[in-house]
Amino acid sequence: MMNTNRSPSLILTVVSLLGWTGAAMGGAHDVQRPPVKIAKPVPLVIQNVQVWDGTADKAVAGLDVLIEDGLIISISSGQAAPENAEFIDGGGRVLIPGIIDAHSHIAIPLGxxxxxxxxxxxxxxxxxxxARMYLMRGWTTLRDIGGPSQGLAKAIDQGVVDGPRIYPSAAFISQTSGHGDHRGLTDPHPNVGGPVNQFEQRYTLLADGPAEVRRATRESLRQGATQIKVMAGGGISSDYDPIDTTQYSIEELRAAVESAEDWNTYVAVHAYTDAAVNRSLDAGVKVIEHGHLVSEKTLKRIKSEGAFLSSQSFGFVRIFMKGNEDLSNTKAGQVMAGTDSLMNNAKKLGIPVAFGTDAVGSMRAYEAGIKEFGYRLRWFDSxxxxxxxxxxxxxxxxxxxxxxxxxxxxxxxIKPGAYADLLIVDGDPLTDIKVLEEPAKNIQLIMKDGRIYKNNL
Ligand SMILES: [Zn+2]
Known part of the structure; x- marks a missing residue:
């Protein structure tokens, strides 16, 4: 039997070494993640900042932000602070919410x-x-859309290691021969008499037919997935599935959606084409990852049905090419050719595009993901x-x-009651998003959950 939990005695030792108390330990099968409580939470006031609240068109200057117990308590000019409060002078700089990557794969640092x-x-x-690298560039949350990151998420929440908040998807769910099937050509199938590699146990569950898809979905949920990731069409990194392929029947997709909805959460699909996206929407899927090759008609359907579009520039892929190699005959080239029209059509139709990198497979890819800010300037303003x-x-x-x-x-x-995941930035990211590509130089304070991870002020 697989046990996804760490030894309570080890955790208690680590937690007490760090001087923290109150990290409640779950039972043997508890995949929930109780928050760490800091022993003596001291109220903190960040004074004199221009607050950009995450939604407005402008920042508001001359504000103070009171933070206590991991949350933002109030925002005002010159408020009375609690007696025991500590202070940080923002020096008139811009305060913004921590950055969220909607499409990460932090548990897949190798091909x-x-x-x-x-x-x-x-x-x-x-x-x-x-995880530490992401946090130290001001990325305080990852929507981790495939790969077993649930243990890392738990360790971060318990204060064992530093990193962003993580919403894990646990194992991808893929059909045989689909985008999650990374076996060597002659490797036997794990469900057809072959041995189960760690990859087919924890990274991709190969499942065919509604019954197997239901079981795979429930298995990922058992392992601690907060949402489910299903491969619904051809992908770049897999060997057997051309980009134009549609993966999973409507019945199989419905099985995943029903099982996720029984858990009161949702399915996100990997899909590039009209056929894959439309079949997924027919099955009740709520989030389309990628969508690079869809028509304007399909985009209008995504909008009218209130589904989310989580697309990436894939700009960083070019970093790995020496010079200007011709990608047009590769899977990556096929997908990237659709990026311009996807982003332009999404903007024209007023469909918000989630910000995500899809950085996967190497530390270099994770590092290069920070360039997603600048790549998007081709279609969107800062x-x-x-x-x-x-x-x-x-x-x-x-x-x-x-x-x-x-x-x-x-x-x-940034509003009263919100989590205190905050960045103080030199320069104005509202008009020049690229300041966030140089965090060592431009981000002077990094806070997550009211805890300070960097403070140059
Ligand atoms: Zn991905």
Missing amino acids: PKVLRQEDPSYVAALSVRA LEILKQATSHNAKLLMLTGPRNPYQKGPLGV
């Missing part, structure tokens, strides 16, 4: 072929390093991109309903 054979503790060490990466992405996170691990307040906004 699938390598990962199949690696020691899990090595993979975990890379993910821990990536303010639009900043809204995508904060308040809009936060709406997407809320689709997890009772499976949302962070129930105390909203994310992605």
Whole structure:
């Protein structure tokens, strides 16, 4: 039997070493993540900042923000602070909500072929390093849309390691031969008499037919998924599925949607084409990941049905190409060719595009994901991109309903009652989003859950 929980005695030792108390330990099968309580929460006032609240068109200057117990308590000019409060002078700089990546894969720091054979503790060490890297560039939340990040999420929430909040999807769900099938050509099928590699156990559940898809969905939920990721069409990194392929029948997709909805959460699908997106919408899918090759007609359907569009620039893919190699005959080239028209049509139709990177497979890819800000300037202005990466992405996170691990307040906004995930920035990201691409230089304060991880002020 697989046990997804860490040893309570070890955790208690680590927690007490860190000087924290109150990290409630779950039972043997508890995949919930109780928040860490800091022993003596001291009220903190960030004084004299221009507050951009995540939704407005302008920042408001000369404000003070009171933070206590991980939450924003009040925002005003020159308010009376509690007697025991500590103070940080923002020096008139801009205060924004922490950045949310709507499409990360923090548990996949190696390519699938390598990962199949690696020691899990090595993979975990890379993910821990990536978690700190994300946090230290001001990315305070990841919607992790495939890969077993649930243990890392738990360790971060318990204060064992530093990193962003994580909404894990656990294992992808893929049909045989689909975008999640990364076996070598002659490897036997795990459900047809072959041995189960760690990849088919924890990264992709290969499931065919409604019954298997139901079981796979329930298995990912059992492992701690806050939402479910299903592969509904061809993908770039997999060997057997051309981009134009449609994956899963309507009955199979419905099985996943029903099982997720029974858990009061939702299914997001990997889909590029009209056929894959429309079949997914027919089955009741709420979130389309990618969508790069869809027509204007399909986009209008996404809008009219209130589904979410979570697309990426894929600009970072070019970083890995030496010079200007011709990509047109590759799967990546096929997909990237659709990016311009997708983004332009989405903007024309007023469909908000979630901000996400799809950085996967290497530390270099994670690092390059920060360039997503600048790549989007081709289609959106800085303010639009900043809204995508904060308040809009936060709406997407809320689709997890009772499976949302962070129930105390909203994310992605600055208002009383919201989580204190905050950045103080030099320069004006509302008019120049690229200041966020140089966090070491331009981000002077990084706070998550009211805790300070960087303070140059
Ligand atoms: Zn992805």
